[in-house]
Every structure is written in structure tokens, then in C-alpha cells.
Amino acid sequence: MNVLKYGSRPFRRTALATALGVSLACGGVAHAQSNASGVIFGHADDAAGATVHIVNVDTGLSRDVPLPADGRFRATSLPVGHYKVSLERNGTTVATRDVQVNIGSGTDVSFAAAASAATATSLEGVQVTGTALPAIDVSSVDSRTVLTAEQLQRIPVASNVNAAALLAPGVVSGDSRYGGVVSFGGASAAENQYYINGFAVTNPLTGLGFATLPFDAIDQQQILTGGYGAEYGRSTGGVVNLTTKRGGNTWKFGAQVQWSPRALKADPRNIYYPKTSGNVTDGALYQYRKGNKTTDTLYGLYFSGPLIKDKLFVYAAADVVRQDGSDGVTNVLTQTSFDGPLKANHWLGKIDWNITDSHILELTGIGDTNLNDTTIYSYDYETLSRKALIGSEHQKNIGTANSTPGGIMYIGKYTGYITDSLTIDALYGHSKTDHVDNVSGAAGVVCPNIVDNRNVPAAQKRVSCAPVQGNLIAPGAQDKVKNWRFDVQYSIGDHDLRVGIDNQTAESYGGLAVQGGALWTYSTPPASGTVSGFPELAIPPGSTEIVRRQIFRAAGNVKVEQEAQFIEDHWQISQNWLAYLGLRNEQFKNFNTDGVVFVKQRHQLAPRLGVTWDVFGDSTLKIYANAGRYHLAIPSNVAIRGAGPQLFERQYFTYSGIDPTTNAPINPTPISDIHYANGADGSAPDPKTLSAKNLSAYYQDEYILGFDKQLSTDWTIGAKATYRKLKSVIDDICDSRPIEAWAEKNNVTISPDAEIPGCLLFNPGKGNTFTIDLDADGRYEQVKLTKEDLGFPDLKRKYLALNLYVEHQFNNQFYGRAEYVWSHSFGNSEGLLKSDIGQLDPSVTQDWDYPELMIGSNGPLPSDRRHQLKAYGFWQATPEWLFGANLSAMSGRPKNCLGVRDPDVYQYGSSYFYCDGEAPRGSRGRLPWTYQLALSAEYRPAMFNHDLSLKVDVFNLFNQQREQNIDETYQTADGTLSPTYGRPLSFSVPRSFRLTARYDFSL
Structure with a gap:
């Protein structure tokens, strides 16, 4: 056993530094910890000749801590898990505590002078018993x-x-x-x-x-x-x-099956056209959804154990998830039905090597593959029945909005306890993800996307012959990420210092292209005879129908390099006061599709400050406060959408008929010129001109003030106030008018050959300087524009919250926590996204493209759920029976009305906070409250030594299906009233049951 001596310097720690609460739900940072380990620390009243012996119960990893005169001890960077902590004197164990070390947290294990016998608590398996440790963490500020x-x-x-x-x-x-x-x-x-x-x-x-x-x-x-x-x-x-999880000295095996049968799921609500649309579709069925449910099955296996006792351990787990049995039906416009399994395969393998008690190596491999093979049929809404096969779609690691990246990951981590006061951590990880999106339609037929906005009955509307519509992932799409970290921790006097680097490189080949080559949108000409935004368009007399063709394509290789250095200090100011001082310095570089840097940001300083006051010095009342700044890098997607070649073409036509197979127009005759939205004509912009000079990073400031109070051994209450203010964002401006005005003011003639990007990255709400060769003479002009020149309002996103909670610590029978949050999220920018329209273009939303889009944009944001109540817990009724509950009650999301503002010169359609007049953000009321109650019951028969678990969970017990978000676009792009304005886009997930059988055993 390698003995590390911690007594070389005096520890002057009070209850503030040592009394860290261990609760089953919450923990806190204890003095400069790695984000994947924890701390054990405390004191012994009688330290003379004593040593604290710490042993990981599962792996045998041990550390001896000789006690200094004041009895304070601390062991850092411990792998999370179950530990036995013993106070030993003259070779005799005086007292023992069994504790759980939580991630990023500290556990206070103190021994009173009267301790004369071992006391133990067990956290093995699921038969958890409570501890008498303090419930309040007086050393954390987060x-x-x-x-x-x-x-x-x-x-x-x-x-x-x-x-x-x-x-x-x-x-x-x-x-x-x-x-x-x-x-x-x-x-x-x-x-x-x-x-x-x-x-x-x-x-x-x-x-x-x-x-x-x-x-x-x-x-x-x-x-x-x-x-x-x-x-x-x-x-x-x-x-x-x-x-x-990780392996230990005991071989363990387990298997489980989770089954959520279709027959025990409630039918999803059908979706109907709104009754106030004024169209022939008023109140008609929009989507039949009663069959849109699946049988979900999960098969899971794991094993773990020692390859070499106390030295080398293995853990491996795998899940196979399958969803099938759906009779899913799309909406009445596309009139298709689908089925086919969704398969997800997840695996994890981990090796832990205790080289010595002072050196630990961890190797982790993870596989995450999501496959969706969907067979698509035509569907008859008149008879509500499935018809002929149309085609199929094969997707891998895509998911909705590419939210499930998946892939293969490998992670290596080393921890070294170098001296009594010095610990180092080093980590390297690598991941690779392939994205596939293949669509197969009728043999030999090119199927474009079709949208039919004509004011005709639903049965007469045309749909695409493609099995799916929209944009598809570009072939060969993949992501690669490399991440390396190196941290050094050092304790000196009353300071616990930590410095580190945190670097990451992300490379992606990605992009989108419209399915079938084009999107054709049929519409009834407006009564005015012209289409807003196309002043050159004159609809021929007698034309009752027109069609717009839209072509979109953007793809390429991009890279983002993100580097950071940080330093932090936990400083014991006095017996009852502890301060946290931290500083993070970040650098970001974004490369375009040609490998050239188009955004470079250095010295993005993020200070973090905190203080905590142990009022009575006994960890029963804590008052704390913190303030900090937090940065974001520009996502890789920006390079594809803004820094690479992009084509976004629109043109209007009349036509002589509609092809009966593809539903594309026959003999389309142009009635307008080609319009390239925001100048996206298929060419790649000059990287020097893509962004404002000295672009500030995306960052936010945050302030928190709170307290925690222990009422008794089992009960704790607390309150916290939070204020967040977004100080800077990066988005794109597509308005050329300020540049043209600057050129006129400075006697610069803008050349027809000038390469001016359609959109430029900038910092909204303040002045920006752009680098552009306006006169095409080979020299770049510095176009300095004030906030007034650009015409945008100040950036605004604020978040206020008051949080109240009450918690009952687990006492061998019951655990519970209830929390109420009042919050208000408001401003004129959601940030990276625009949930009002579900836009998936982080950092290049349409919000800041033109000043007119920001009129009326200030108000409650999509995340503004004013009231939130959450309560959860469990009751161990007997050794065999356990019952759980999870309640959530939440107020609804604000509603908007997005319409067309005349004149819509830049063809943004139904994107303005204007619906027959001003319609400020959030002014159309709110969606209804949502209430969700889940219950569970678990039976562990004694005859199987409680190793067999039979469990049933019911989610959304009362089957309350409330609207979660709605279609907020009041008009179509052509200015006519949208028949789907106010239509629900999603509801709460219907009631379902999950049946689980699980068996764990050890050798």
C-alpha cells in the first residue's frame, strides 16, 4: 500500500470547510474538484497518533491519511463510488463510516471523540440506507x-x-x-x-x-x-x-427487459385545422394520430469484475432498443402512412487500472448507433386507410433536428496523486459520427417537394410522390471531435488551487439539399394581383393559380478550434467564510469550407466569484452568493450556412397542368426574375468579409443569492434568486442598406463586381466594422457602422427566477423533494435558436437579418414558463415493496402571431410580429398549464434474495395531453391567411406503462 502523508502542513479548517452535506439528490463542489471525481474530508477530535484509512469497497483502492495536530484531513480526486472510511489509532480501528462519493462533490466524514465503535451505512445495490451526515453543503457556491x-x-x-x-x-x-x-x-x-x-x-x-x-x-x-x-x-x-459504472472485486452480472406495449398506451390526440382560419378547411381533420404509437422494448445486459484483484477491472453494458408496431399517419396535406422499426444500439466498455494507489488509469469506449428504416405508404383520409407503397427512408444517427449525434467514442483518463499536496488529472477523448439520410421513391421517378397552399378542399390538394419532404443530409456527412484536458491541483495554506487547460477541436462535413431538387409551392394569387416582395412580378390576367420554385443547397467541410485555460482558488478566509475565485480564458477559431479562418476570438475572459457563510458554524444555515460570466463558441453549422457555398433561389411561374405522378407543374412559365435570398447564388463568400472586425464572443452574466436551512435531521429548506443577462450574441445581418448609405456618405462607388456576402456575422445591438472591397479595386474598405447606422434595438435576453424547495433526506424508508420555481425569461432574442418557427440555424437565425424583423420582438421568450412545480420521491414500504412518484406542473408557453408586414421587400413572408397590426411577442396569451404525474411500484421477492426486480411505471397517469407548441405563422409567404395558424404542433406524451423485469447476481 502506498501511503500518502497529508500531515506536512497544518489544516486550519472549520465546519465551513468540512461539513459538506451528503444528500441523495444534491451535492456540491468541495474545493477544486475534477468534473468526474470527488473528495472525502473531515476532522477527528482526538488526532494524536491517528490515521484515516480510506478504501474503495468495490476496487480496493486505498489511501492512508495521517492526521495533523488539528485533526483535519482531505483526500482529493477520488473516483466516485462507495468507500469505507476508518479512524485508526495504534493499529486499532476506532470508528468506521461507509459513505458515497458523488461526482464533483465532497463528503464530510468526521469522528467525534466519543466514537468507540464502528458505525456503518450501506449504499450497495438498491437497498440504500441513510446517513447521519449533514444535509447542507456549506462549501459550495454553485x-x-x-x-x-x-x-x-x-x-x-x-x-x-x-x-x-x-x-x-x-x-x-x-x-x-x-x-x-x-x-x-x-x-x-x-x-x-x-x-x-x-x-x-x-x-x-x-x-x-x-x-x-x-x-x-x-x-x-x-x-x-x-x-x-x-x-x-x-x-x-x-x-x-x-x-x-465501473468494475470491482466482485463479479457481477445482470439482465433486464423493459417493455412498453402499444396496447397499454393511450391514443395520441388528433390534430385539427383551427376553426377560425376562414378557409374551407375550418375545423377539418389535419392529422389522424390515433395509430401513432409504438411498442417499445429494451433488452439490456451488463457484467463487471476483476481481471486482477485490486488492480484491473472491467465493466461492460449493452442495450438494444426497438420501436415497432406503428400505424403512423402524417398530415392530410402529405397523405402518407409509415411503419418500420427504430433501432438503437448502445454499448459501453470500461477498464480501470489501479497501477498503484497513487496512479489510476481509466479507458472507456462507447458506441451509440440509431437506425431508422421507415416504409412509407399512401394514405386515404376519406376512408382513414392505408394504400399503396410509396418508398422508404433510411436514417442513421440523425433524429429530429440532428439531435442524436451518436457515433463511437474513446476516452482515456489518468489521475496521479504525486505528493501530499499535488494531484494531476489528464484526459483525452475522440469521437466519430457518420450521418446517413437515404430516401427511395418510385423507380426512376424524381420526386420534388410539394406544398399546396391553394384555397381548395383538402381532398384536392397535391402532395409529393417522395416518401418524405424537406431537406436531406448531404451524402458523406460526419462529425469528428477531439478533446484533451490537463489539470493540476495544489494545496497551500488556506488556499486550494487548481489550474488547467481544456482544448477541443470539432470537424464536420455536413450540409443540406432540398429533396428532389426543388420545392414547388402552389398558391391562389392574392387579390392585389401582385406578390409581396416581388415588385417585378405581374400575374397574367385570368391566372387563378401560380407556383413558386425554391431551390436550396449548402454543404462542406468545416472546423472549430476551442481552447481554454483556467485557474481557481477555494480560499478559507475565516472560520465561517469561504470564497471561490476563478478565471477562465477562452479562444475560439472557426474555419470555412476552404480551411480558412473566418472568425478568430482571443482573450475571452470569464471571471467566476462566489462566497459562502456558515452562519452558526455548524452547517445548519448557509447563505451563499456568486457571480460569473459564461461564453459560447460559434457552432460549426455557421460555417456551412454562412461561410460555404450556398444556393437559395426563388422564382414564380404559371403552368398548364400538374403531372399526375410527381405533382410537379407541367410547362412552368416564368413570371418573375430569379431571386437569390440574401445573395445566396451558389458561390462561396470571401472569408475576410464574412464577419465584423474584432467580433465579440457570445457571453452571458449571472448572479445568484440563496440560503439553505436544516430544520431537523431529516428536513431541509432553501431559497435562491437568480438573474441572468445575455450581454453579447453573434448572428447574421443581411441588410445591405447601411453599407450602401456608408458608401454614398464616403463617396465610394459600389462595383457590380464587388463580392459582398448576402449575410454578415456581427454583434447585434451595437456598432460593428466590416471589411469589404466595395469598389472591386483589390483594397478592402473598413466600413464602420454605428448602432444607429445599423438600425437595430439593443440586444435583450434576461432571466429572473426565485426557487423554493423542501427536502426530506432518506431515512431508510422515505425520500422526497418538492421545488417551486417562479421565473421570467424575456427579451428580443432567444439566443442561438428561434423556437418561434423551429429554425435550426444556431447563430444565424432570421431575427437580426433586417431591423424590420425586430419590431415588436420584445416580450416573453419561448422558454418562459412562469410557474414550475416539481416533486419526486420514493417510499420503501417493506424490504420487498418500493413505491415512487414524480409530479410536474408547469404553466404554458407564450403565444405569438407572425405575419407579413407590407412592404415585404426581402421576402421573409410570415416572419414579422405583425398580424393586421402590431402583434408584440407573447401578446396572444399562453398555452394551457401542463400537469404530469408518474407512479411506480417495485417488488423484490425475498425468495430471490431481493436480486429479482419486477416493476411497473405509469407515465402521465391522467392522460393529460396539452399543447406544447403551436404554429405561430399567421399568413403564408404570399400574404394570404394561413389555414394552419394556431394548429398544435405537439402535445404532452400520452399515458403509457413500462413493465420491467431485472435480475442481478454476483459470484
């Missing part, structure tokens, strides 16, 4: 929730990371069009960071979603909702940090 594997098994929650994240306060579901992602503290759903064993697994292209792993392989899930330290960056929303 806001976090930590969920253990035992809790995730006991609380009725869906088996996915985002569903578990929704248990944390201030976390709400994002727009359904983004694929089940979540929003933290008023930020958009693309502003979060996800980690597995310290490796960043966030989608590198859009920031939406993350690669996942077998849910049962999660040992702990940490959810940071604010105030986190300088080790974390690239997030202005929240952080989800996962650690996986």
Missing part, C-alpha cells in the same frame, strides 16, 4: 442536482438523460422540433454542455443534443443549473455531467 443510479432506478422517470435532467429546478422542455432537448434557465436549447466521464459529447454541429450511452450504465448524473466553476465553459445554459 447550483446542482446529483442523481445516483439507485435514484434513477427508484424514481419513475423515462430512461433518458434529458428526462432525468428535467427533475432539476429551472429546466424545461425545448421546442418539439428540436428533438426532445431541454432548456436551462432561460437559455436556448443549443447552449448546454454534456459530458461522459469528463469528455464533451455535445453535438458539435448545432449544439443540440448529445451522444448517449446505455442508461443503466450511468453511475451518477450531475445537473449544473448555475454558478459553476471555471473548469466549465462553452455553456450559457447548463451542464449535464455523467459518470459511468
Whole structure:
């Protein structure tokens, strides 16, 4: 055994530094910890000749800590898990405590002078018993929730990371069009960071979603909702940090089957046209959805154990998930039906090597593959029956809005306890994801996209002969991510210091192209005889129908390099006061499709400050505060959409007929010139002109003030106030008028040959300087424009929240937590996304393209759920029976009305906060409250030594299906009233049952 001596310097720590609460739901940072490990620390009243012996119960990893005169001790960077901590004197064990070390948290283990016998608590398996340790963490300044594997098994929650994240306060579901992602503290759903064993697994292209792993392989899930330290960056929303299970000295095996049968699922609500649209479709059926449900089955296996006892361990787990049995039906416009299995294969393998007790090596491999093979049929809405086969679609690692990146990941981590005071951590990870989106239609037929906006009965509307519509992923699309970190921790006097680097490189080949080569949109000509935005268009007399052709294509290789350095200090100011001081310095570089840097940002300084006051010095009342700045890099998607070749072409036609097979127009005759939206004519822009000079990074400031109070051994209450203000964003401006005005003012003639991008990256709400060769003479002009020249309002996104909670610690029978959050998220920009229309273009939304789009944009944002109530817990009624509950009640999302403002010179259609007059953001009321109750019951028969588990979960017990988001576009692009304005886009998930059989055994 390698003995590390911690007594070389005096530890002057009080209860503030040592009394770290250990609760089953929440933990806190304890002095400069890695994001995948934890700390054990405390004191002994009688330290003379004593040593604290720490042993990982599962792996045998041990550390001896000789006690200094003041009795204070601390062991850092411990792998999460179950530990036995013993106080030994003269070779005799005086007292013993069994504790759980949580991710990024500290565990206080103190020994009173009267301790004369061992006391133990067990956290083995799911038979968890409570501890008498303090419930309040007086050494942390952040806001976090930590969920253990035992809790995730006991609380009725869906088996996915985002569903578990929704248990944390201030976390709400994002727009359904983004694929089940979540929003933290008023930020958009693309502003979060996800980690597995310290490796960043966030989608590198859009920031939406993350690669996942077998849910049962999660040992702990940490959810940071604010105030986190300088080790974390690239997030202005929240952080989800996962650690996986690992092998130990006992061979363990297990298998489970989760079955959610279609027959036990409630029918999804049908969707109808709104009754106030004024069209022939009023109140008619839009989508028949009663068959849109599947049978979901999960088969899971795992094994773990020692390859060499106390030295080398293995853990492996695999899930096969299958969804099938759907009679899914699309809407009445596309008139198709679909079925076919969705398959997800997840695996994880982990090797832990205790080289010595001072050197640890961890190797992790993860596979995440999602396959969707869909067979598509025509569907008759008159008879509500399936008809002929149309084709099929094969997708891999795409998911809704590319929110499931998937792929293969490999992670290596080294931890070295070099001296009594010095610890180092090093990590390297690599991932690769392939994206496939193949569509097969009728043999030999090219099927364009078709949209029919004519004011005719639904039965007469035309649809595409393609099995799916929209834009498809470019062939060969893939993502690659490399991430390396190196941290050094050093303790000196009353300071615990930590410095580190955190570098990541993300490369992507991606892009989109319209299915079938073009999108044809049929419409009835407006009564005015002209189409808004096409002043050159004159509709021929007698024409009762026109069609618009739209062609879109954008693809290429892009790269983002993100580097960061950080330093932090946990400083014990006095007996009752502790300060956290942190600084993160970040650098971002974005490369275009030709490998040239088009945005470079250096010295993005993010200070993080915090203080905590242990009022009475006994960890029963804590008051804390923190302030911090948090940055985001520009997602890779920006380079594809803004820095690479892009074609976005529109043109209007009349026609002589409609092809009966493809539904494309016959003999289309142009009645307008070609319009390139925002100048996207298929050529790549000059990288020097793509962005404003000295572009400021995307960043947000945050302030938190709160308290926690222990009422008794079991009960804790607390309150917290949070204020967030978005200070800077990066988006694109597509308005050439300020540049033209500058040229006229400065006597510069804009040449027809000048290469001016259609859209430029800039910092909205303030002045910007652009570098452009306006007169095509080979010399770049510095076009300096003030905020007034650009004509935009100040950037505004603010988040206010008040959080109240009450928690009952687990006492061998019952655990529960209830939390109420009042919050207000408001401003004129959601951030990276625009959920009003479900736009998937992070950092290049349409919000800031033209000043006219921002008129009326200030108001409650899509994430503004004013009232949130969450409560969850479980009751161990007997050793055999356990019952769980999970309740969520939430107020509805604000409603908007987006219409056409005349004149719509730039052809943005129904994109303005204007509907027959001003319609400011959020002025059309709110969607209804949503209430969700999930219950569970688990039976572990004694005859199987409680190793067999039979469990039933019911989700959305009362089958309340409320609107989650709606179609907010009031008019079509041509200015006519949209028949789908106000139509629900998604509802709460219907009631379902999940039946689980699980068996665990050891050798």
C-alpha cells in the first residue's frame, strides 16, 4: 500500500470547510474538484497518533491519511463510488463510516471523540440506507442536482438523460422540433454542455443534443443549473455531467427487459385545422394520430469484475432498443402512412487500472448507433386507410433536428496523486459520427417537394410522390471531435488551487439539399394581383393559380478550434467564510469550407466569484452568493450556412397542368426574375468579409443569492434568486442598406463586381466594422457602422427566477423533494435558436437579418414558463415493496402571431410580429398549464434474495395531453391567411406503462 502523508502542513479548517452535506439528490463542489471525481474530508477530535484509512469497497483502492495536530484531513480526486472510511489509532480501528462519493462533490466524514465503535451505512445495490451526515453543503457556491443510479432506478422517470435532467429546478422542455432537448434557465436549447466521464459529447454541429450511452450504465448524473466553476465553459445554459459504472472485486452480472406495449398506451390526440382560419378547411381533420404509437422494448445486459484483484477491472453494458408496431399517419396535406422499426444500439466498455494507489488509469469506449428504416405508404383520409407503397427512408444517427449525434467514442483518463499536496488529472477523448439520410421513391421517378397552399378542399390538394419532404443530409456527412484536458491541483495554506487547460477541436462535413431538387409551392394569387416582395412580378390576367420554385443547397467541410485555460482558488478566509475565485480564458477559431479562418476570438475572459457563510458554524444555515460570466463558441453549422457555398433561389411561374405522378407543374412559365435570398447564388463568400472586425464572443452574466436551512435531521429548506443577462450574441445581418448609405456618405462607388456576402456575422445591438472591397479595386474598405447606422434595438435576453424547495433526506424508508420555481425569461432574442418557427440555424437565425424583423420582438421568450412545480420521491414500504412518484406542473408557453408586414421587400413572408397590426411577442396569451404525474411500484421477492426486480411505471397517469407548441405563422409567404395558424404542433406524451423485469447476481 502506498501511503500518502497529508500531515506536512497544518489544516486550519472549520465546519465551513468540512461539513459538506451528503444528500441523495444534491451535492456540491468541495474545493477544486475534477468534473468526474470527488473528495472525502473531515476532522477527528482526538488526532494524536491517528490515521484515516480510506478504501474503495468495490476496487480496493486505498489511501492512508495521517492526521495533523488539528485533526483535519482531505483526500482529493477520488473516483466516485462507495468507500469505507476508518479512524485508526495504534493499529486499532476506532470508528468506521461507509459513505458515497458523488461526482464533483465532497463528503464530510468526521469522528467525534466519543466514537468507540464502528458505525456503518450501506449504499450497495438498491437497498440504500441513510446517513447521519449533514444535509447542507456549506462549501459550495454553485447550483446542482446529483442523481445516483439507485435514484434513477427508484424514481419513475423515462430512461433518458434529458428526462432525468428535467427533475432539476429551472429546466424545461425545448421546442418539439428540436428533438426532445431541454432548456436551462432561460437559455436556448443549443447552449448546454454534456459530458461522459469528463469528455464533451455535445453535438458539435448545432449544439443540440448529445451522444448517449446505455442508461443503466450511468453511475451518477450531475445537473449544473448555475454558478459553476471555471473548469466549465462553452455553456450559457447548463451542464449535464455523467459518470459511468465501473468494475470491482466482485463479479457481477445482470439482465433486464423493459417493455412498453402499444396496447397499454393511450391514443395520441388528433390534430385539427383551427376553426377560425376562414378557409374551407375550418375545423377539418389535419392529422389522424390515433395509430401513432409504438411498442417499445429494451433488452439490456451488463457484467463487471476483476481481471486482477485490486488492480484491473472491467465493466461492460449493452442495450438494444426497438420501436415497432406503428400505424403512423402524417398530415392530410402529405397523405402518407409509415411503419418500420427504430433501432438503437448502445454499448459501453470500461477498464480501470489501479497501477498503484497513487496512479489510476481509466479507458472507456462507447458506441451509440440509431437506425431508422421507415416504409412509407399512401394514405386515404376519406376512408382513414392505408394504400399503396410509396418508398422508404433510411436514417442513421440523425433524429429530429440532428439531435442524436451518436457515433463511437474513446476516452482515456489518468489521475496521479504525486505528493501530499499535488494531484494531476489528464484526459483525452475522440469521437466519430457518420450521418446517413437515404430516401427511395418510385423507380426512376424524381420526386420534388410539394406544398399546396391553394384555397381548395383538402381532398384536392397535391402532395409529393417522395416518401418524405424537406431537406436531406448531404451524402458523406460526419462529425469528428477531439478533446484533451490537463489539470493540476495544489494545496497551500488556506488556499486550494487548481489550474488547467481544456482544448477541443470539432470537424464536420455536413450540409443540406432540398429533396428532389426543388420545392414547388402552389398558391391562389392574392387579390392585389401582385406578390409581396416581388415588385417585378405581374400575374397574367385570368391566372387563378401560380407556383413558386425554391431551390436550396449548402454543404462542406468545416472546423472549430476551442481552447481554454483556467485557474481557481477555494480560499478559507475565516472560520465561517469561504470564497471561490476563478478565471477562465477562452479562444475560439472557426474555419470555412476552404480551411480558412473566418472568425478568430482571443482573450475571452470569464471571471467566476462566489462566497459562502456558515452562519452558526455548524452547517445548519448557509447563505451563499456568486457571480460569473459564461461564453459560447460559434457552432460549426455557421460555417456551412454562412461561410460555404450556398444556393437559395426563388422564382414564380404559371403552368398548364400538374403531372399526375410527381405533382410537379407541367410547362412552368416564368413570371418573375430569379431571386437569390440574401445573395445566396451558389458561390462561396470571401472569408475576410464574412464577419465584423474584432467580433465579440457570445457571453452571458449571472448572479445568484440563496440560503439553505436544516430544520431537523431529516428536513431541509432553501431559497435562491437568480438573474441572468445575455450581454453579447453573434448572428447574421443581411441588410445591405447601411453599407450602401456608408458608401454614398464616403463617396465610394459600389462595383457590380464587388463580392459582398448576402449575410454578415456581427454583434447585434451595437456598432460593428466590416471589411469589404466595395469598389472591386483589390483594397478592402473598413466600413464602420454605428448602432444607429445599423438600425437595430439593443440586444435583450434576461432571466429572473426565485426557487423554493423542501427536502426530506432518506431515512431508510422515505425520500422526497418538492421545488417551486417562479421565473421570467424575456427579451428580443432567444439566443442561438428561434423556437418561434423551429429554425435550426444556431447563430444565424432570421431575427437580426433586417431591423424590420425586430419590431415588436420584445416580450416573453419561448422558454418562459412562469410557474414550475416539481416533486419526486420514493417510499420503501417493506424490504420487498418500493413505491415512487414524480409530479410536474408547469404553466404554458407564450403565444405569438407572425405575419407579413407590407412592404415585404426581402421576402421573409410570415416572419414579422405583425398580424393586421402590431402583434408584440407573447401578446396572444399562453398555452394551457401542463400537469404530469408518474407512479411506480417495485417488488423484490425475498425468495430471490431481493436480486429479482419486477416493476411497473405509469407515465402521465391522467392522460393529460396539452399543447406544447403551436404554429405561430399567421399568413403564408404570399400574404394570404394561413389555414394552419394556431394548429398544435405537439402535445404532452400520452399515458403509457413500462413493465420491467431485472435480475442481478454476483459470484
